Amino acid sequence: MEGKRDYYKVLGVSRDTAEAEIKSKYRKLAFKYHPDRNQNNEEATEKFKEATEAYEVLCNSEKRNIYDQYGHRGLDQAGSGHSGFEDVFSGFGDIFEDVFGFGGKRSSRNRVKKGDDLRYDIIIEFKEAVFGVETEINLEKSVLCRKCDGSGCESGSTPESCIHCNGTGQVSRSQGFFTVRSTCPSCQGAGQIITHPCTECNGSGNVIEKKRVSLKIPAGVDDGSRLRLTNEGEPGERGGPPGDLYVFIRVKKHKIFQRNDTDIICTIPISFIQATIGDKLKVPTLKGEEELKIPKGTQYGEIFKLKGKGVPSLRGGYTGDQIIQVDIKTPLSLNKKQEDLLKKFSKIESEKISTKFKKIFK
Numbered sequence: 001m002e003g004k005r006d007y008y009k010v011l012g013v014s015r016d017t018a019e020a021e022i023k024s025k026y027r028k029l030a031f032k033y034h035p036d037r038n039q040n041n042e043e044a045t046e047k048f049k050e051a052t053e054a055y056e057v058l059c060n061s062e063k064r065n066i067y068d069q070y071g072h073r074g075l076d077q078a079g080s081g082h083s084g085f086e087d088v089f090s091g092f093g094d095i096f097e098d099v100f101g102f103g104g105k106r107s108s109r110n111r112v113k114k115g116d117d118l119r120y121d122i123i124i125e126f127k128e129a130v131f132g133v134e135t136e137i138n139l140e141k142s143v144l145c146r147k148c149d150g151s152g153c154e155s156g157s158t159p160e161s162c163i164h165c166n167g168t169g170q171v172s173r174s175q176g177f178f179t180v181r182s183t184c185p186s187c188q189g190a191g192q193i194i195t196h197p198c199t200e201c202n203g204s205g206n207v208i209e210k211k212r213v214s215l216k217i218p219a220g221v222d223d224g225s226r227l228r229l230t231n232e233g234e235p236g237e238r239g240g241p242p243g244d245l246y247v248f249i250r251v252k253k254h255k256i257f258q259r260n261d262t263d264i265i266c267t268i269p270i271s272f273i274q275a276t277i278g279d280k281l282k283v284p285t286l287k288g289e290e291e292l293k294i295p296k297g298t299q300y301g302e303i304f305k306l307k308g309k310g311v312p313s314l315r316g317g318y319t320g321d322q323i324i325q326v327d328i329k330t331p332l333s334l335n336k337k338q339e340d341l342l343k344k345f346s347k348i349e350s351e352k353i354s355t356k357f358k359k360i361f362k
Contacts, residue, residue, distance in 0.1 A: 004072050005050065007053075007054035007057055007058055007067060008054075008058070010050050010051055010054040011025045011026055011029065011051060011054050011055065011058065012025055013025055013058075015068065019058075019059050022055065022058050022059055023055070023059060026051055026052075026054075026055040026059075029047070029048070029051040030048065030051060030052065032044075033045070033047040033048035033051065034048055035048060057075065063075060113236055113237040113240045114236050114240050114241050114242075114243055115142075115233050115234035115235045115236040115237070115240065115241065115242040115243035116233060116234040116243045117233045117234075117243040117244050117245070117246060118139070118141060118232070118233045118234065118243065118244075118245045118246070119245075119246050119247075119248065120137055120139065120245060120246070120247050120248070121247075121248045121250065122135075122137060122215075122247055122248070122249055122250070123250045123251075123252060124217065124249060124250070124251055124252070125251075125252055126251060126252055126253065126254035126257065126259075127254075127286060128217065128251075129217075129220075129221050129222065129223075129249070129251040130219065130220070130264075130286055130311050130312075131219050131286075131312075132216075132217055132218050132219035132220070132221075133217050134214070134215070134216050134217070135214075135215050135217070136212050136213065136214055136215065137212070137213050137215050137247070138210060138211070138212055138213075139210070139211045139212075139213055139232075139245070140208055140209070140210055140211075141208070141209065141211060141232075141233070141234060142206040142207070142208060142209075142234045142235055143206065143207060143208075143209050143211075143235060144205065144206060144235050145198060145200050145201035145204075145205055145206060145207050146200075146207075147198055147199075147200040147201070148198035148200065148201060148205065150205040150206070150235070151198070151205060152194050152197060152198055152201060152203040152204060152205040153194055153196060153197065153198060153203075154196040154197060154198050154199065157195065157196035159190075159192035159193060159194050159195075160192060160193050160194075160195055161191065161192060161193075162184060162186055162187035162190070162191055162192060162193050163186075163193075164184055164185075164186040164187070165184035165186070165187065165191065167191045167192070168184070168191060169183065169184055169187065169189040169190060169191040170182060170183060170184055170189065171183075171184050171185075206234075206235060213229065213232055213245070215227070215229070215247060217249065218314060219311075219312045219314075220262070220311050220312045220313055220314040221249055221251075221314065222249075222251065222259065223249065223250060223251040224248070224249070224250075225248075225249045226246055226247065226248050226249070227246070227247040227249070228244050228245070228246055228247075229244060229245040229246075229247065230244050231243075231244065232244060232245035233245050256284060257286065259311065260323075261311075261320065262310050262311040262312070262313050262318070262319065262320025263310045263311070263320040263321050263322070263323050264285075264286060264309065264310045264311060264320065264321075264322045264323065265322075265323045265325070266283075266284070266322070266323075266324055266325070267324075267325045267326075267327050268281065268283055268292075268324055268325070268326055268327065269326075269327045269328075269329050270294060270298070270326050270327070270328055270329070271328070271329055271331070272328050272329070272330060272331075274294055274298075275294065275297070275298040275299070275300075275326070275328045276296065276297065277296055278293075278294050278295050278296040278297075278298070279293075279294045280292070280293050280294070281294060283306075283324060285306060285309045285322055286309070286322075287309070290306055290309065292304060292306070292324060294326070298326060298328075299328075300326070300327070300328045301325060301326070301327075302325070302326055303323060303324070303325055304323075304324040304325075304326070305321045305322065305323060305324070306321060306322040306324065307321050308320075308321065309321060309322035310322055
């Protein structure tokens with residue numbers, strides 16, 4: 001304890017300096033004094049050790065609080081001090097990962113890992129998208145092997161420690177001025193090797209099985225919508241939770257209807273007689289026929305609405321409308337009687353238009 005310098009002075013910061021600035025100061029000192037860059041330089045090694053020890057304390061809120069109140073003696077009494085040079089380097093891997101972003105923790109064999117997510121594409125009918133549907137889908141997915149309970153080992157055997165990384169899951173190598181740790185290629189970071197693999201899953205711990213999954217598609221989904229089924233993905237590793245299943249929805253086109261958000265759009269053909277004198281029509285909707293009144297003098301492309309006959313909103317609370325656009329059809333073939341009647345009608349219309357213009361220009 002005697003002779004130890006103030007940690008704040010070691011890093012060149014004040015007592016109210018934020019953690020980010022402390023990290024920045026330490027990074028510079030670590031690069032400057034790292035032993036790989038200062039071979040056979042004991043002074044540089046000591047400074048590197050001193051800076052690392054200071055950083056480890058000041059970037060730990062609990063240790064920093066003890067140090068601010070009681071100094072080095074408080075850390076020693078709390079069991080948070082350092083016993084020597086080797087302690088600094090034994091814990092340096094975690095600090096190195098924290099400050100420099102790589103070469104960190106020694107083993108990942110005990111880390112749980114969530115399983116991979118799965119994707120399934122489904123095609124549904126237009127009406128199923130509007131009103132919703134309950135169905136089932138067939139999947140081929142990985143599940144935990146029942147024979148070995150996911151261990152990957154044959155009955156009566158257990159994994160053995162990897163001799164290449166001594167069970168740490170990582171190997172070390174020199175890279176420039178630093179020693180960098182990476183995942184062990186022999187055990188893939190598990191720290192263990194399965195010498196007697198399960199004959200059912202070949203040591204993977206998982207097998208492929210077919211599974212039927214119930215799927216409830218809510219009313220109002222649209223083409224491109226995505227549903228998530230929690231925990232229906234691949235199994236996790238080392239006790240981790242399973243992934244999720246994402247179902248992507250494709251909606252078939254309808255012969256009559258189109259969709260714009262929560263509105264349903266359709267075009268209805270009418271004759272020019274209906275457009276002229278008006279009429280009442282039975283028009284199709286998604287729930288059957290509805291009566292629509294065509295007023296006198298309806299023009300081409302005119303829009304009518306049937307309130308609440310559209311698509312339910314996924315957010316709830318309202319339903320869209322059905323938008324009806326009229327398409328006035330001109331007859332392609334007429335008999336002589338029809339032609340004579342239209343000629344009389346045309347003559348009367350011409351006289352009306354002529355009289356109107358005369359009044360305007362008189």
